[in-house]
Amino acid sequence: MTLQQEIAKRRTFGIISHPDAGKTTLTEKLLLFGGAIQMAGTVKARKSDRHATSDWMNIEKERGISVSSSVMKFDYRDFEINLLDTPGHQDFSEDTYRVLTAVDSALMVIDSAKGVEPQTEKLMEVCRMRNTPVLTFINKLDREGQFPLDLLADIEEKLQIECAPLSWPIGMGKRFKGVYNLYRNELHLFRPGEDRRKTNIISIDDINSPELDQLLGTQAQELRDDIELLQGAANPFDRDEYLRANQTPVFFGSAINNFGVQEMLDAFVELAPPPGIRAAAERMVAPDEEQFSGFVFKIQANMDPAHRDRIAFLRICSGKFSRGMKVRHHRIGKDISLANATIFMAQDRAHVEEAFPGDIIGLHNHGTIKIGDTFSDKEPLKFTGIPSFAPEHFRRVRLKDPLKSKQLQKGLIQLAEEGAVQVFKPVNGAEFILGAVGVLQFDVTMERLKAEYNVNAVYEGVDFTTARWIRAKDRKRLEEFQKKNQNNLAIDAEGELTYLAASEWRLQHTLEQWEGIEFLKSREYK
Numbered sequence: 001m002t003l004q005q006e007i008a009k010r011r012t013f014g015i016i017s018h019p020d021a022g023k024t025t026l027t028e029k030l031l032l033f034g035g036a037i038q039m040a041g042t043v044k045a046r047k048s049d050r051h052a053t054s055d056w057m058n059i060e061k062e063r064g065i066s067v068s069s070s071v072m073k074f075d076y077r078d079f080e081i082n083l084l085d086t087p088g089h090q091d092f093s094e095d096t097y098r099v100l101t102a103v104d105s106a107l108m109v110i111d112s113a114k115g116v117e118p119q120t121e122k123l124m125e126v127c128r129m130r131n132t133p134v135l136t137f138i139n140k141l142d143r144e145g146q147f148p149l150d151l152l153a154d155i156e157e158k159l160q161i162e163c164a165p166l167s168w169p170i171g172m173g174k175r176f177k178g179v180y181n182l183y184r185n186e187l188h189l190f191r192p193g194e195d196r197r198k199t200n201i202i203s204i205d206d207i208n209s210p211e212l213d214q215l216l217g218t219q220a221q222e223l224r225d226d227i228e229l230l231q232g233a234a235n236p237f238d239r240d241e242y243l244r245a246n247q248t249p250v251f252f253g254s255a256i257n258n259f260g261v262q263e264m265l266d267a268f269v270e271l272a273p274p275p276g277i278r279a280a281a282e283r284m285v286a287p288d289e290e291q292f293s294g295f296v297f298k299i300q301a302n303m304d305p306a307h308r309d310r311i312a313f314l315r316i317c318s319g320k321f322s323r324g325m326k327v328r329h330h331r332i333g334k335d336i337s338l339a340n341a342t343i344f345m346a347q348d349r350a351h352v353e354e355a356f357p358g359d360i361i362g363l364h365n366h367g368t369i370k371i372g373d374t375f376s377d378k379e380p381l382k383f384t385g386i387p388s389f390a391p392e393h394f395r396r397v398r399l400k401d402p403l404k405s406k407q408l409q410k411g412l413i414q415l416a417e418e419g420a421v422q423v424f425k426p427v428n429g430a431e432f433i434l435g436a437v438g439v440l441q442f443d444v445t446m447e448r449l450k451a452e453y454n455v456n457a458v459y460e461g462v463d464f465t466t467a468r469w470i471r472a473k474d475r476k477r478l479e480e481f482q483k484k485n486q487n488n489l490a491i492d493a494e495g496e497l498t499y500l501a502a503s504e505w506r507l508q509h510t511l512e513q514w515e516g517i518e519f520l521k522s523r524e525y526k
């Protein structure tokens with residue numbers, strides 16, 4: 001198979017949703033269609049990552065499960081699908097943002113009773129930043145929910161994206177009869193509690209056919225009215241608009257009943273984009289270039305408790321990966337051999353012989369790989385757009401045993417490189433300050449400092465609530481700023497100067513005072 005053919009059959013995507021909308025359930029059904037899991041409950045087992053910290057820790061201890069679910073590879077029809085898991089808990093949203101830099105499209109799951117929820121909005125913002133095409137699945141039609149047209153209006157209004165329904169529900173809750181597939185002009189009948197079978201699909205060329213009345217009774221006319229209304233009100237589907245991220249095709253169904261899922265998956269593989277051109281700092285990189293290239297978007301530690309190893313997840317952007325190949329690790333200027341790369345199948349990880357753009361491979365990392373690192377054949381490249389966000393929560397770390405300060409430093413720097421937490425060294429003061437987007441990150445950090453670095457430390461509260469990275473063109477002005485603001489300045493793990501403020505109001509005040517100094521809310525990994 002040629003490189004182009006390999007690229008054309010790959011779909012790499014992530015699911016975005018607010019917790020409880022049904023992401024886990026849907027993932028499981030998708031994997032079932034791909035024949036990737038026989039047993040229900042495999043994915044479900046890690047759902048508790050959004051519950052209490054203790055649950056999260058436990059689940060992280062069962063690395064076997066969490067790893068194989070971080071990236072799930074499965075085949076469906078002629079397609080090879082990479083589904084990247086995004087942590088459901090908003091405290092780990094930084095991780096989610098970074099995962100979204102490695103996908104080519106996203107699937108948004110919405111609870112039909114709740115409509116667009118806060119976490120959906122946030123994740124959608126990230127998709128919009130990158131113009132990621134989004135396909136929508138409105139879930140839980142077997143329950144009473146909002147009216148479909150109201151749901152579309154809600155999405156359009158809150159998420160600023162045009163909706164183009166490709167299926168339409170017939171009733172909901174107790175009256176839920178099925179969906180009419182507008183994409184194929186087929187009626188799909190729903191029988192609660194049963195897995196949907198092919199026999200429940202009825203093709204109807206003419207929506208006015210009396211057969212529809214026999215099947216749906218009075219709801220047939222309701223469907224006709226809805227569809228007539230839709231023709232006037234809804235946007236016709238336009239694939240280019242979807243690919244440009246201006247429009248989202250919408251499907252309705254019930255994940256738990258496995259209803260509407262396969263229709264959505266069929267449309268997804270046909271419509272969603274294969275791996276495309278990606279921006280590097282130097283130039284645009286096309287997937288079918290001969291030269292291998294990829295970037296690291298996630299690092300996960302100690303996935304195998306026996307080895308205390310770290311795995312860096314690399315998304316291939318161009319060329320072909322083959323086992324044992326030598327690539328250039330540009331940040332440290334060394335050639336390394338990718339001998340033990342791992343690919344993540346749904347149940348297992350396996351050694352890869354070859355992999356192509358869109359695939360995710362796992363590299364063993366002994367502390368030399370950071371988030372954002374680019375690997376390629378020879379040409380120096382640096383893929384862009386992997387964000388780090390200004391933390392909103394802060395803690396000071398105080399060591400219980402002062403002799404462990406070296407281990408603490410090592411531990412914190414490695415955890416920062418993994419993106420688990422942000423680390424700041426105050427310009428005035430010896431103790432590290434940690435910053436996080438979600439407070440659970442602190443608990444995880446402390447637990448890991450203990451378990452992996454044998455460091456016993458405690459947190460103390462600290463008077464900061466917000467941070468900004470500092471840039472300035474005028475060196476003199478910068479020096480002056482530094483001199484006057486010593487108590488609020490720190491250096492982060494990448495050596496970047498950061499301003500820490502006690503409140504938004506203070507920040508605003510400083511900002512107004514210091515013209516010529518830039519205060520950045522997010523920055524890219526170096």
Ligand code: G4P
Pocket residue numbers: 017018019020021022023024025026047088139140141142143253254255256257
């Ligand atoms: P998440 O990963 O997005 O957080 O959601 P998850 O799949 O865990 O689903 C959240 C809850 O919604 C679960 O119920 C799940 O069974 C239910 N659910 C998912 N899809 C549907 C659907 O199509 N219809 C209905 N009625 N419910 C659905 P739970 O009670 O929280 O968990 P469980 O006891 O079922 O495990």
